[in-house]
Amino acid sequence: MITRSIHILPWVVALALAVACLSLYAKLHQSRDALRLCEMESRDLREQLDVANLAPLLSIQREIQPRLSEFELRRLQRKGLSNPVYDLIQDLADRSDLIPAEAFFGGSMHIITGETYVLTDKWVLAGFEDGHVRGNLWLEYDVDQAGHISWRVLGWYMN
Numbered sequence: 601m602i603t604r605s606i607h608i609l610p611w612v613v614a615l616a617l618a619v620a621c622l623s624l625y626a627k628l629h630q631s632r633d634a635l636r637l638c639e640m641e642s643r644d645l646r647e648q649l650d651v652a653n654l655a656p657l658l659s660i661q662r663e664i665q666p667r668l669s670e671f672e673l674r675r676l677q678r679k680g681l682s683n684p685v686y687d688l689i690q691d692l693a694d695r696s697d698l699i700p701a702e703a704f705f706g707g708s709m710h711i712i713t714g715e716t717y718v719l720t721d722k723w724v725l726a727g728f729e730d731g732h733v734r735g736n737l738w739l740e741y742d743v744d745q746a747g748h749i750s751w752r753v754l755g756w757y758m759n
Contacts (some may be wrong), residue, residue: 672721680747685718689742691715691749692726698751699737701758703730711737724756734759 614727622670668684669675676684692698692711699709715736726737731747735758 634712658706665674666717666719668718668721676721677744679743679745681743681749688718688724688738688749689713689716692739692751695751696728698739699735700756701728701733703734704732707731 621634625757634720674682676688681687690713693713696708696710699711701709703709709728709730712729712734717725719725722740722742724737724739724741726734726739728737735756736758737753738755740752
């Protein structure tokens with residue numbers, strides 16, 4: 601009987617070790633999932649904090665945006681633009697052909713209307729991106745008597 605116990609003992613120890621290893625593996629797997637969740641939540645909180653820290657700067661930036669003078673607005677309205685700033689930005693939004701930069705990773709370049717500023721009755725600064733890279737265009741525009749807008753790129757750069 602003692603010899604039988606001696607032969608069974610290694611199997612019992614091996615089984616106990618296997619159970620302990622499986623238990624540790626399960627706990628490690630749970631810990632890894634919990635760590636990934638914490639990292640995602642931490643990233644979200646950092647992004648929210650960044651936005652919260654930028655909010656005062658953005659409100660100040662909105663207050664100092666360039667505006668067309670009353671004279672410039674009336675002149676563009678006489679040329680057929682009912683809401684000159686809006687009309688210019690919307691026309692430019694449809695003109696991705698003006699962006700001289702190539703898109704990356706299968707994206708397509710487009711004008712970012714929220715980052716487009718009508719500086720004067722001749723110039724516009726417009727942001728553009730493809731989802732991977734960003735840049736800015738400095739453009740000159742002209743409005744003919746029929747309200748048709750023509751554009752010319754004066755300069756550009758990638759951020």
